[in-house]
Amino acid sequence: MDLFNKVKQHVLDELNSMVTAGELPSGLDMTSVSVEPPRDPLHGDMATNAAMVLSKSAKISPRKIAENLANRLSNLDIVENSQVAGPGFLNLRINIKAWQAILNRILELGSDYGRSGLGENLRVNVEFVSANPTGPLHIGHTRGAVFGDALSKLLSFAGYNVTREYYINDGGSQVDTLARSVYLRYLEACGQEVVFEEGTYPGDYLVPVGQSLKEKVGYDYMDKPEDYWINDVRKFATDAMMTLIKGDLAVLGIHMDTFFSEKSLYGGGKIEKAIESLKSKNLIYDGILDSPKGKKVEDWEPRNQTLFKSTSHGDDVDRPIKKSDGAWTYFAPDIAYHFDKIERNFDQLIDIFGADHGGYVKRMKAAVAALSDDKVKFDIKLTQLVRLFERGEPLKMSKRAGTFITLRDLVDQVGSDVTRFVMLTRKNDAPLDFDFEKVLEQSKDNPVYYVQYASARIHSVFRKAKEAGIQFDQKQMQNATFCNITHEAEIKIAKKLAEWPRLVEISAKTHEPHRIAFYLYELASDFHSLWNKGNEIEKLRFIQENDQPLTFEKMAMISAVLVVISSGLAILGVEPATEMN
RNA sequence: GGCUCCUUAGCUCAACUGGAUAGAGCAGCCGACUUCUAAUCGGCAGGUUGAGGGUUCGAGUCCUUCAGGGGCCGCCA
Numbered sequence: 001m002d003l004f005n006k007v008k009q010h011v012l013d014e015l016n017s018m019v020t021a022g023e024l025p026s027g028l029d030m031t032s033v034s035v036e037p038p039r040d041p042l043h044g045d046m047a048t049n050a051a052m053v054l055s056k057s058a059k060i061s062p063r064k065i066a067e068n069l070a071n072r073l074s075n076l077d078i079v080e081n082s083q084v085a086g087p088g089f090l091n092l093r094i095n096i097k098a099w100q101a102i103l104n105r106i107l108e109l110g111s112d113y114g115r116s117g118l119g120e121n122l123r124v125n126v127e128f129v130s131a132n133p134t135g136p137l138h139i140g141h142t143r144g145a146v147f148g149d150a151l152s153k154l155l156s157f158a159g160y161n162v163t164r165e166y167y168i169n170d171g172g173s174q175v176d177t178l179a180r181s182v183y184l185r186y187l188e189a190c191g192q193e194v195v196f197e198e199g200t201y202p203g204d205y206l207v208p209v210g211q212s213l214k215e216k217v218g219y220d221y222m223d224k225p226e227d228y229w230i231n232d233v234r235k236f237a238t239d240a241m242m243t244l245i246k247g248d249l250a251v252l253g254i255h256m257d258t259f260f261s262e263k264s265l266y267g268g269g270k271i272e273k274a275i276e277s278l279k280s281k282n283l284i285y286d287g288i289l290d291s292p293k294g295k296k297v298e299d300w301e302p303r304n305q306t307l308f309k310s311t312s313h314g315d316d317v318d319r320p321i322k323k324s325d326g327a328w329t330y331f332a333p334d335i336a337y338h339f340d341k342i343e344r345n346f347d348q349l350i351d352i353f354g355a356d357h358g359g360y361v362k363r364m365k366a367a368v369a370a371l372s373d374d375k376v377k378f379d380i381k382l383t384q385l386v387r388l389f390e391r392g393e394p395l396k397m398s399k400r401a402g403t404f405i406t407l408r409d410l411v412d413q414v415g416s417d418v419t420r421f422v423m424l425t426r427k428n429d430a431p432l433d434f435d436f437e438k439v440l441e442q443s444k445d446n447p448v449y450y451v452q453y454a455s456a457r458i459h460s461v462f463r464k465a466k467e468a469g470i471q472f473d474q475k476q477m478q479n480a481t482f483c484n485i486t487h488e489a490e491i492k493i494a495k496k497l498a499e500w501p502r503l504v505e506i507s508a509k510t511h512e513p514h515r516i517a518f519y520l521y522e523l524a525s526d527f528h529s530l531w532n533k534g535n536e537i538e539k540l541r542f543i544q545e546n547d548q549p550l551t552f553e554k555m556a557m558i559s560a561v562l563v564v565i566s567s568g569l570a571i572l573g574v575e576p577a578t579e580m581n
Numbered sequence: 582g583g584c585u586c587c588u589u590a591g592c593u594c595a596a597c598u599g600g601a602u603a604g605a606g607c608a609g610c611c612g613a614c615u616u617c618u619a620a621u622c623g624g625c626a627g628g629u630u631g632a633g634g635g636u637u638c639g640a641g642u643c644c645u646u647c648a649g650g651g652g653c654c655g656c657c658a
Contacts, residue, residue, distance in 0.1 A: 001652075035595065038602080049600065052638065062638075086601045087638055132658070172658045262658090292654055295582050303656065316584060316654095323656040328658045358585050359653035382586070384651080426594075429586060431651075446620090453620055461617050499597085506597055518595065522605085532622035535613075543617055571634090580620065 003098060003499035004046065006080070011048050014072040023068060024058050037499060039546035044083065044091035045495065051088040058175070062088025063188040075125040094120045099494040106497060106560040107478045111567055114500045119160030125341050126152045128352035129249065129256075130167040134178045136205055137248040140354055143383045145407070146423040146573070148352045150513040151381075153571045158508035163257045165355040169236050171262035171333055177201065178241065181236040182222070185210025185436040186233075189521065190222055203241055230364045248407045252416050253573055267337045271328060274339035274371065275321065283309040283370055289317065308335070313366035334360075335367045336540050342368070350511065355384045355429075379511055383428050389435035398486070417574045421448040424517045424572050447521050451565065452577040454524035457531060457577040458562045461542045468543060470551055476557035483551050485557055487540060489530045493561060496523050500564050504571075513571065520568045528560055 011033065018024040023480055035056070037045040051066035058065065063084060070082040070090055093249070106113045128148025132143050140307070152162045163481040169175075181201040184194045196202035213221075213236055221229040241258065249255070256319065265271055278284050288302045306322035308331070321332040361380045368378040388395035388405060395405070413417055413436060422439050425447050426432045439446060465472065500519070507515040514571045534541040542554040566576045 032599095034600095036600085036602075039596080043601070046599085052600085054640080089601065091601095169658055174658060201629095202592070241590060289655055297655075300655080305655070320655060325656070325657080329656070347646075355586070355652055357653080369651075382652090384586075430594080431587085440621090441620095449620060450606095457621090464617055503597075510598070514595095515597080518605090519597095525605085528621055529623085530618085531617075532613085535616060535619095535622080579619075 001249055003094070003102060003498045004035050004037075004130065004502050005045055005458050007092065007094070008048070010073065010076055010436065011050055011069070011076075011503070012037060012069045013071055015054070018068060022062070024065070025056070028054055028057055030054070035154050035497075036088075037090065037286070041086065043089070045094040046092045048092070049088075051084075054347055055088065066090045066565045067273050074155045092389065096486065096491060099498065099499060100479075100485055102498045103485070103557055103560045104478060104480065106563050107474070107480075107556060108183065110563055112568055113563060114157070114504045116158045116501060116503050116505050116508070117156045119155060120159050121159060122347040123162045123345065124155055124160045124350060125165055125344075125346040126155070126350045126352070127165045127167055127341075129245075130169065131245065132169045132174050132244065133238045134174055135202060135203055136244055137243065138327055139386050139388065139407065139434075142252070142407045142410060142419065143386050144352050144421050145252060145254055145494060146355060146420050146430055147247060147381070147383050147513065149350075150516075151350070151511055153573065154504070154508050154513050155568075156386050156514065157571055158504055158547040160348075160508070163261060164255070165258040165341075166256045167337060168238070168242065168259055168261045171266060172330060175231070175238055179230055179236045180226075182206055182209050182213060182237040182240075183341055183434070184235055186213045186221060189214040189546070192222075202569055206237075206245065209237060212240070212416075213237075239403070251408060251411045253419065260340070261336065263334050265333045267341070269335040270340065271332050275332065275334040278308060278367075279333070280408045281370060283312060284321070285309065287318070289320065308363075308365045308367065310366035310370075313369040315362040315366045321469070321495075331363065334364065335371070338364065338368050339371050340374055342372045346376065350378075350381070351380045352380050353380060354379060358382055365473055382427050382513055384431045386423075386432045386434050389433060389438075391435075391437055414431045417452075420506045420573045421517065424514050427512065427514050447517065448574075449522045449580075450528075451524045453571070455562060455565050455569075455576040456578060456580045457527070458558045458565075461558060465543055465551065465555055468545070470548060470555070471553045472552055472559075474559075476552075477573050480553050480556040482553055482557065485554050487533075487537075489526075489533050490534070490557065493523075493530060493557070496526050497560060497564050499545050500567075516571050520565060520572075523561070523564065523568075527558075 012030060015024065015033070019026050030050075033048065033050045034495070035046050035048045038044060050069060051062040054060075055062040055065055058121075066084040066088045070084055073079050073090075073092065074082045078095050078098045080095045082093070083091045085091050109115075126148055129141055129145045131137055137145065148164070152164050154163045177199060178201060181196070184200060185206045187210075188194050188207075194419040213233065216236070218234075221233070240422060246256075275284060285307055286304060287307050288304055291297055291300045303324040305320040305324055308321050310319050311317065313539070319331055319509075320329050321330055321335065338349065351364065361382070363378060365378060367519070368376060374484060418439050422434060423432065439448070441449075483490070503515060503519050507513060530540065541559060542551070544551045544554070560574070569576050
């Protein structure tokens with residue numbers, strides 16, 4: 001159990017004894033009692049709001065409760081002193097031994113330090129990327145990919161059973177367009193001259209697909225009507241695109257557990273079944289939608305459509321699931337797909353969309369709520385767009401001008417670690433500026449190198465220590481006493497490390513992996529600060545030439561720092577550096 | 582027009598889902614390299630959290646009105 005929870009448990013225990021002693025009324029709701037690090041470290045190591053939260057229902061002034069609680073807590077070994085402050089905060093200063101003991105704990109648990117049981121092994125489905133299988137992934141997909149993968153890693157670390165899933169949009173007309181485009185490249189490979197007209201994909205990446213199609217079928221598809229080849233080419237082309245996309249993802253170290261084909265929903269009654277389920281809840285009806293107000297829609301005319309009553313679950317208007325010609329809208333397979341996820345018994349669903357799909361959030365949430373009778377938790381995270389810059393100048397992307405930046409371009413230029421880290425240094429719903437020069441700049445401007453440098457410095461100390469003939473192995477370090485690790489700057493680091501398990505849980509609960517990146521930056525900062533203090537205060541250097549036992553303690557301490565940096569970077573999907581070059 | 586996300590220091594962003602005197606980095610100014618790699622550190626300065634109202638012990642955070650910006654808005658997925 002991490003230190004904050006431990007102290008919280010103490011607080012709750014004492015509150016309960018106060019109830020037993022008749023100093024507090026029974027039946028109080030203590031769920032909102034929290035123990036947190038205060039913003040201002042001068043206030044102490046931890047603060048609890050217990051008195052303020054309980055005073056109203058207990059009908060006792062907050063200060064009175066706080067003072068009582070303070071007296072009781074100060075009897076505990078781990079509490080150095082406790083003080084009532086402000087409107088009724090109770091500030092606790094924790095005994096230095098508890099911070100030193102954290103280091104032992106970290107070394108003992110290693111990469112499991114911070115791992116949490118929060119998720120109770122609940123099954124979570126994280127769906128992300130899900131780009132149309134019509135071409136390589138571009139920069140917008142990259143952010144969704146990195147975010148989804150880091151969130152998945154984070155949730156795993158927090159005790160969830162995570163499935164990474166990709167929804168292949170292979171059922172719509174865009175794959176016909178793809179097939180026709182590949183057919184043109186095929187004809188080209190057969191020696192014909194071709195023209196890419198409006199409504200086809202002219203990208204070079206289809207050239208090898210056309211060639212391999214020719215290798216497969218020879219000249220058989222030449223001069224044949226579309227009916228003859230379209231089915232085969234469609235499958236051939238989408239398979240090729242998915243291979244391409246999987247390769248793109250692999251460049252970032254991302255591997256999906258499941259690829260779910262939209263097409264597989266058709267023909268087997270899956271869509272009908274999902275709609276039937278909604279129908280049984282009286283949520284499907286035939287009707288005519290009003291024209292959207294304030295926005296002119298050319299050639300608008302009222303059409304009779306089959307509609308899903310999404311307004312019954314918080315949407316603004318009901319949504320069509322069947323077009324006037326009787327064909328499904330894209331929303332219908334989406335409903336069926338989420339129904340399928342529910343039927344696969346996931347406890348929670350998470351979808352990651354680009355911000356341009358923000359308009360679909362309400363209807364998807366309505367659908368999942370209706371289909372699962374509100375039983376399946378469903379969160380949709382939107383990733384805002386990435387703005388590219390080169391030397392401070394915005395980079396205009398245009399497919400036609402060929403200045404279209406793909407995921408591969410990006411990773412080729414800056415590498416996977418930098419791409420991943422930078423994409424995670426911003427909240428998902430904030431736009432992200434990505435400057436090709438800046439992200440490669442090796443300075444503290446650049447959080448990637450800043451954190452990497454901290455880990456490299458630790459490795460460097462290890463190398464120096466080894467050269468100096470200082471022996472230290474993992475087992476021994478676990479049992480270090482740390483009684484000489486007492487300086488403010490050192491304890492500050494121990495405190496920071498103690499926050500790690502809490503931070504993991506908060507990040508997992510809020511589905512916000514960026515918090516990990518910010519935390520690592522702060523930890524690195526505390527470490528660099530301590531390092532530089534060694535310039536002035538010799539005692540703070542990690543290698544103490546004439547004091548092997550002290551050096552050993554310090555090795556163990558920075559080893560604990562390295563453990564947390566490594567775990568944090570692992571969640572982000574970034575390799576810790578052993579040296580800078 | 583509707584929905585949605587956003588607006589915090591000159592700039593780029595945090596703020597532990599409601600806690601105390603709102604924090605970092607950059608840019609600016611001052612200072613630290615004979616070192617465990619200065620790819621770093623210390624200090625100074627910088628704020629009516631877009632504006633108003635509300636909820637309560639307490640609001641950057643929740644509700645509401647307004648202003649500004651991004652995204653989306655029936656037979657494209």
